[in-house]
Amino acid sequence: MPGGGAKTDSGRFFEDYRVGEVLRHAVPRTVGGGERALYHALYPARHAIHSSDAFAQACGLPASPLDDLIGFHVVFGKTVPDVSLNARANLGYAEGRWLRPVWPGDTLRSESEVIGLKQNSNGRTGVVWVRTRGLNQHGETVIEYVRWVMVKKRDAEAPAPETVVPDLKTALEAGDLAVPEGLDFSNYDTDLAGEPHRLGDYAPGEVIDHVDGVTIEEAEHMMATRLWQNTSKTHFDGTAREDGKRLIYGGHVISMARALSFNGLANAQMIVGLNGGAHANPCFAGETLRAWSEVLDVAETGAPGVGAIRLRLVATTDGSVGTLKDAAGKYLPGVLLDLDYWALMPV
Amino acid sequence: MPGGGAKTDSGRFFEDYRVGEVLRHAVPRTVGGGERALYHALYPARHAIHSSDAFAQACGLPASPLDDLIGFHVVFGKTVPDVSLNARANLGYAEGRWLRPVWPGDTLRSESEVIGLKQNSNGRTGVVWVRTRGLNQHGETVIEYVRWVMVKKRDAEAPAPETVVPDLKTALEAGDLAVPEGLDFSNYDTDLAGEPHRLGDYAPGEVIDHVDGVTIEEAEHMMATRLWQNTSKTHFDGTAREDGKRLIYGGHVISMARALSFNGLANAQMIVGLNGGAHANPCFAGETLRAWSEVLDVAETGAPGVGAIRLRLVATTDGSVGTLKDAAGKYLPGVLLDLDYWALMPV
Amino acid sequence: MPGGGAKTDSGRFFEDYRVGEVLRHAVPRTVGGGERALYHALYPARHAIHSSDAFAQACGLPASPLDDLIGFHVVFGKTVPDVSLNARANLGYAEGRWLRPVWPGDTLRSESEVIGLKQNSNGRTGVVWVRTRGLNQHGETVIEYVRWVMVKKRDAEAPAPETVVPDLKTALEAGDLAVPEGLDFSNYDTDLAGEPHRLGDYAPGEVIDHVDGVTIEEAEHMMATRLWQNTSKTHFDGTAREDGKRLIYGGHVISMARALSFNGLANAQMIVGLNGGAHANPCFAGETLRAWSEVLDVAETGAPGVGAIRLRLVATTDGSVGTLKDAAGKYLPGVLLDLDYWALMPV
Structure with a gap:
């Protein structure tokens, strides 16, 4: 042969x-719109600028990115x-x-x-x-x-x-961030966005428990990972482990945690910087993800009404909040993700 | 902290x-089209006016709504x-x-x-x-x-x-219903729609067993519920119950039953009125949904060739047909949904 | 009643x-785009002409079909x-x-x-x-x-x-195949397509093990089958079998195997002929699909740079490669699909 x-x-x-x-x-x-609809079906994503053309246009963009x-x-x-x-x-x-x-x-x-x-x-x-x-x-x-x-x-x-x-760089500075052309939060509608909290309402050190939990299914993470044409075998082949489970793409955890963070960070509209990130422990179907955030920094940008917030986003499987590592500096077993990013938020 | x-x-x-x-x-x-495709993936929806631009245009609409x-x-x-x-x-x-x-x-x-x-x-x-x-x-x-x-x-x-x-109101009257502008069923194509039965073929009291069954999966109802940005925790968090099951959004049952009702009601094209509805019992993954309908009323509308049919739509988990409540007036355990609605149908 | x-x-x-x-x-x-996005979420489809407008345009088409x-x-x-x-x-x-x-x-x-x-x-x-x-x-x-x-x-x-x-006909001849109007592989970009192998690199009799495996979930095959408005009860009703499993639509196996065959046949861009096919054994959720192909024929077409390759595509649940039938001519139990098709490939 x-x-x-x-x-x-x-x-x-x-x-x-x-x-x-x-x-x-x-x-x-x-x-296009198909990928957007699937994103909304796979994650509880609700940030308004990514959900509504009308909202995005009211923020100076030609359409919802x-x-x-x-x-x-x-x-x-x-x-x-x-x-x-x-x-x-x-x-x-x-x-x-x-x-x-x-x-x-x-x-x-x-x-x-x-x-x-x-x-x-x-x-x-x-x-x-x-x-x-x-x-x-x-x-x-x-x-x-x-x-x-x-x-x-x-x-x-x-x-x-x-x-x-x-x-x-350990972290980007606010001046490194690119604000989308035309973005203007001067007439930002907090009712439609879902929460009243603006940049000035957040202070470095503040920890936000995003409360909600989502139990993960094999079908969902595989659909998500295929949608991004990620071909890593480990996410799809159930014969690789005795329990038939597939290791979940770390990006699925990032998107789930980010979407869960809407509850408390509804106005952290657009991600513009990724300072660092660790996939602290593997994630498997059947686990229930929760998330918490810590405010690391706040800054101005040059754009009208647009500030930047630096956040630590943590996904957990045990509902813990505010704790990351043990005394030896090792991530606790209930921590899946530790992500450090910048987002744009109305001042 | x-x-x-x-x-x-x-x-x-x-x-x-x-x-x-x-x-x-x-x-x-x-x-847009992404949400439509997902709707067709999540439910066996086949009503032609919502499936085909060409069919909708032949019915006087600019496109398929x-x-x-x-x-x-x-x-x-x-x-x-x-x-x-x-x-x-x-x-x-x-x-x-x-x-x-x-x-x-x-x-x-x-x-x-x-x-x-x-x-x-x-x-x-x-x-x-x-x-x-x-x-x-x-x-x-x-x-x-x-x-x-x-x-x-x-x-x-x-x-x-x-x-x-x-x-x-206990129920809307036919005169309360809004017919979409331009809708015209004068040249309605029953071959393409899937069934020959027109409004005159249905009589109040008639009961239709929609026959087909669909077994529900956790991944599907969660994707559906997220797609509508419904954040109710109970649909997503498997830690809330000992068996890990999540209570299924009642609207998932409505859409599944409505889609199953195509088989017998293919020409009940557009829903225009909701008179009432009860989520009689909770629904969980692993259950197999079936549906039956009862014709409650038929009426004319002013639009060319367009009639209205009032239907009771019942979703069950036990395949029962035509029975709803026990002697004490309590919904039987196999009944999930009892919905009373008006749809438009060619006369 | x-x-x-x-x-x-x-x-x-x-x-x-x-x-x-x-x-x-x-x-x-x-x-439209919604169906395309779902196709990419349900199958690891990566053939570039169906993934990218820009790639399709560089191949002479108005957009990605x-x-x-x-x-x-x-x-x-x-x-x-x-x-x-x-x-x-x-x-x-x-x-x-x-x-x-x-x-x-x-x-x-x-x-x-x-x-x-x-x-x-x-x-x-x-x-x-x-x-x-x-x-x-x-x-x-x-x-x-x-x-x-x-x-x-x-x-x-x-x-x-x-x-x-x-x-x-036992098989179509190359002259029976229709090449899409405008298709031109003269400036085909193998980097973007994903593999360097052109028609001349394949020889009849060659067998390609596509290596990767995908474990199938109930939610996925039901979503796929509904998306095509295929109403065959056997794919949806878990009460038909004692184990609650649903017989998977044979077309789901075809699409999964075709998508897996990207790894080794990335340049077999468009399917243009179906010579024959057998659904050799039923497929159920929980099984892990793999695929292999055998080159059956290669041919020229009249279009610039466009050749045709005739392939046998086999889906298995046991990872076997190159074997199809037992001595009695019966398909081996690990074989799900035996498909004979023509695809277009750059010469």
């Missing part, structure tokens, strides 16, 4: 990456075959910026530049840093972020590359 | 309502945070009218006027009547209905309000 | 078919009430041709001509052959195929019709 797998993609291994190379990821994707995390997931999904098919762990994010809204009808593609490499001391894995850019059909960057992953070596005997560890 | 829930919405309690006040509900929503229940669910969903977050029971509906079709691209928002209040004798709950209106981006009312719910008091000691019980 | 089922459709039985009659199937359907199998499923679904409601088995397909792309906004309807009848020797069933055509809103045929099914007789005593067995 000829063939037998020679045409299929086994992914890149650690020794396949070179600092400076640009990976042009496959399968551009046109996104797709949820900021739709853009992130689509751009991220395209990188999986080239970056994380042989990854052991998704180690971190930094310097994530949403530079332009994604509009219905836009076509997104992704490319990643390798910006760092460091072989681990065990000689069997290494860390790869990539700066990924999502581009629209006009060639404009809509989103960019740095991600680093631990990748297996194909051959443990392959020589270690020169170590290059990129110098990354 | 500062904060800790102060920003989240705990909902309104019975003593928070005043007769005459108008609640402007949050989060307007633009609906979104399913009438999409409008209902979106408008209803918006009322949940202000009306039923602390509700113990959804007691009834009356005077529901679909006044204009919802077209793809329309943005819907909701407002509710409190039209009645009655504290219960136990002093711990009360009944709130609201008249809810769904408005499109032009400020036109697309749907209105009265709903009353039993709401908890925050403080059992709070004084009872003056009792106001609104005077509601 | 009057009525009681007289209005519902019990479907056609074997003795209801006449050779030469044309069945005009009900419920036309407008399809809907996945070829969306057209097939919608057209097929409409035939179920008239063809297969009382079917015991779906026996085969032949002479399937995709004649025009389906564009977002198109309205599809179906009609079927009865082209063969043969009563079985047991006298209780018979085989019905139909040639089904899917038509768009302009009356153009977008897809046509022959299907034959074993249908129950209502009355075993009804006389057998004259036997007519249509003369069907």
